Amino acid sequence: MEKVRGLDTPFFLVNKPTFLNNLARLSNKIEGLGTSLRPHFKTVRSLDAIQYLLPDKTSPVTVSTVKEAEALANEGYSDILYAVGISASKLSRIRDLNSKGAKVRVLLDSMEQAQILNQFCQDNHCSIAALVEIDCDGHRGGINPNDPALIQIALLLLDGFAQFQGILTHAGESYHCFDQISLRESAKNEVEAALKATKQLRSVGIACEIVSIGSTPTAHHYQNLDGITEVRAGVYAFFDLVMAGIGICNINDIAASVVTTVIGHNKDKGWLIVDAGWMALSSDRGTENQPRDCGYGLVTKCDGKQIGDLQVTTANQEHGIIEAVNGCDINFEDYPLGCRLHILPNHACATASMHKQYHVFDTQDQTYDVWTRIQGW
Amino acid sequence: MEKVRGLDTPFFLVNKPTFLNNLARLSNKIEGLGTSLRPHFKTVRSLDAIQYLLPDKTSPVTVSTVKEAEALANEGYSDILYAVGISASKLSRIRDLNSKGAKVRVLLDSMEQAQILNQFCQDNHCSIAALVEIDCDGHRGGINPNDPALIQIALLLLDGFAQFQGILTHAGESYHCFDQISLRESAKNEVEAALKATKQLRSVGIACEIVSIGSTPTAHHYQNLDGITEVRAGVYAFFDLVMAGIGICNINDIAASVVTTVIGHNKDKGWLIVDAGWMALSSDRGTENQPRDCGYGLVTKCDGKQIGDLQVTTANQEHGIIEAVNGCDINFEDYPLGCRLHILPNHACATASMHKQYHVFDTQDQTYDVWTRIQGW
Known part of the structure; x- marks a missing residue:
């Protein structure tokens, strides 16, 4: 969608059909x-x-x-x-x-x-x-x-x-x-x-x-x-990597991600540097003690397709470092400077809390909304 | 001060004289x-x-x-x-x-x-x-x-x-x-x-x-x-427990804390439950690999005096659990329901980022200000 490309990164994206599907799944279960x-x-x-x-x-x-x-x-x-x-x-x-x-x-x-x-x-x-x-x-x-x-x-x-x-x-x-x-x-x-x-x-x-x-x-x-x-x-409502790790949802059910831009390559170290640090992702390490530790989040392409071996391994305030894990290498040509990636959150409550607004896309009916988050106590 | 007692917890408190002292210390050093x-x-x-x-x-x-x-x-x-x-x-x-x-x-x-x-x-x-x-x-x-x-x-x-x-x-x-x-x-x-x-x-x-x-x-x-x-x-400017752990400042130089209220006792487990979770403290665990792991923050009384063995050991969204470490016990009578404690942050940048506003007190000249934080990207 044109709109998503026009937004400056990092931002919090909600995939609305997935969100609605998650809501329906649980309410149907409980009402049933x-x-x-x-x-x-x-x-x-x-x-x-x-x-x-x-x-x-x-x-x-x-x-x-x-x-x-x-x-x-x-x-x-x-x-x-x-x-x-x-x-x-x-x-x-x-x-x-x-x-x-x-x-x-x-x-x-x-x-x-x-x-x-x-x-x-x-x-x-x-x-x-x-x-x-x-x-x-x-x-x-x-x-x-x-x-x-x-x-x-x-x-x-x-x-x-x-x-x-x-x-x-x-x-x-x-x-x-x-x-x-x-x-x-x-x-x-x-x-x-x-x-x-x-x-x-x-x-x-x-x-x-x-x-x-x-x-x-x-x-x-x-x-x-x-x-x-x-x-x-x-x-x-959003699901996240912690819930996927427990087995409550699949990765494809995660309705929330942080959209980020590749701002640097460190080829010697095998690092993609992106403009989403803990300010955008949160410092939540909820998968740390799960069978699969997802670092500060797993990486998907803009079409939602997961990139198997990439994860955010380090998060500074406004920098994230993405590495290939499991002994794989990053093919830097696939991730040129300026390209956008999506980071799936460990803990959606924590990641959402870092954002004043959510950018809500419905890829099915091509609509876009901004949802404002209530902040504070 | 009367004003601090009137604010609902949790909130982010800045000790202004300490903040100003931290600023002066470094600018004097660098200009020197x-x-x-x-x-x-x-x-x-x-x-x-x-x-x-x-x-x-x-x-x-x-x-x-x-x-x-x-x-x-x-x-x-x-x-x-x-x-x-x-x-x-x-x-x-x-x-x-x-x-x-x-x-x-x-x-x-x-x-x-x-x-x-x-x-x-x-x-x-x-x-x-x-x-x-x-x-x-x-x-x-x-x-x-x-x-x-x-x-x-x-x-x-x-x-x-x-x-x-x-x-x-x-x-x-x-x-x-x-x-x-x-x-x-x-x-x-x-x-x-x-x-x-x-x-x-x-x-x-x-x-x-x-x-x-x-x-x-x-x-x-x-x-x-x-x-x-x-x-x-x-x-x-604020300093924090990570900086104290490295030896750059003393605990007393930390100008920022989160003020919280005791909302529960679990005497069997030795837990004080407070209304500051990771939403107020952040999930930052920056002291995790330091010689002294401070959990999600150390606890002080309202006068800034550190309570030696208490730290926030668990943080949920709006709940913190405070425990005595090093084999000590909590004397629950010292921390009745409703009493207020201050939590010193692991990482002041991260903790400040969870708050829209800072409540800034100058205990020397008895003034109070609210500072608004710039949010987003």
Whole structure:
């Protein structure tokens, strides 16, 4: 397309048909299992893309920052889950959003946070709904699904000025699974942890309106979602090399790349120097401990065709160094100064975060859009 | 200060007196050696800070993107060096800046680039000045100072429509030096490579108006700069853990930190969970191969006092996990939910790049400013 050639490099390119295909694949899967998807906005973070992620303004959405919640609420989206442990300092912004008609739920995993939330609601004559975070695999936060503290926290919220609305868990350790069996086990374990928690609550008569689970690897491997009210996932929208390494997608499913220009040859060292460093690619090395370490990204031609042995092996601020790996040599004539290459990201959330805008191409219907990313907290 | 407590976390804080002290330290050193500093704008990238970096609008400055050059030229700064290998696609923006009165010089290291530049200048009835990049330590781009291609490139420019104005080298490998002797050697080697290149050019009667060298580690270790017309450095303005690890600064000289809030305790695992993940800290692991690996950053109290054994060991998008290292335990009572900590960056350029704004405090005269960062390319 003419437009892509006119843009200065480096820039973040979205292949729109691939993006839409990724969205459809997961929503079909989750809806096919009888539950609903609550997409995580943290990956795409653009209101220009929101119509594709959320069918309507009441569609459930997950955010990782209050800033995203504010942007979505401002556009009229109402069913928002802020899925990072709440701190007192963020509550007034949540209250303000709720007072304007949004329903922003918060997350917590301790009596202390529940007390803080109750106190804030009492002091501010408001009621904020909370989910309790359950730890299903030791990845980050949350309490054990069998921990009696779960009931105590739920009761504290139910008896106080805040609201208890359910539980949430996230199988973050699924990122370390590399075969279908362990992925299915991780998915099953995530479901079971959520159900254990709800069972414990039900045993004392506490209902869970929301039973929220999800991570991109597990979301693609659920077999049965009975008792689960929603699934969260984010990076599935773009996909990336980490997800390809885990086996969740193919390289061709990666909808995002950084377009870069060859600005130097170091023939003695076998280096192509390009104008995409970590400012454009991010410093994310998410494939470092995977069976295939992709450096700072794999290289494709402009038609999306992967160049087997080339990867970005070094990233400085505005320079990337591309080398052939596996004992291959670069044929420098194939990559003259000024030629353009695409770098597939290790971690699309991280690479997207380095860009204010995405350049979105639909090669099928020959359209081009610019999507603006919401920045900050 | 009241203001710092009112800001939502995470945010990027600049300790202004420390920042000013870092600037003064290097400019005094370089001026004391009889040459001038051409600060690299890529670290700070804020026009709000420019008055501290550049004494006046004719002060020399280095940039790593055309976007920075445009921002500076728009403010009237004229002496700009774009220190990334030039590609044809960026030349029209350089021409536009020069036609408005700026003098933006470009960098190249091949006959092919010199031909492209000449052709562009001929076609556009303009003349753009170039420096030739010299490779002093095998770090990235450039040609060997003794390579006869240097004379060929210079002559091609001199005989063509572009201009040849001198040479540039960068001791990027100095980042792998960990003692004073090797730092001094790296600094001396950088100077010598530059002088070798100018000697080769002089031998055929070609003068170098500009002999530009620099990296933050070497810049602090030059002994003699005879024959060098300018020194470039960027990260010295903020400093960071990588620089402290190399021994260029002390921890107390680090002028930048990310302020974060404790949002969770995992007492079983010995984890403090904070609201600064890689979105706020960057994924940079620049200390990974240093004698002291600082994870994703070291932790200080709000008064800047370092907490000896705490570091961010894991960074997710909006979560950081802080652990005590060296066999120590965290006393959780010291870090209640809601308490604030500061994270010192591995690499200040990378951490600053994650933020649209810097919150700049002068604890001495109790002033507060917001500096806006220039984003994109």
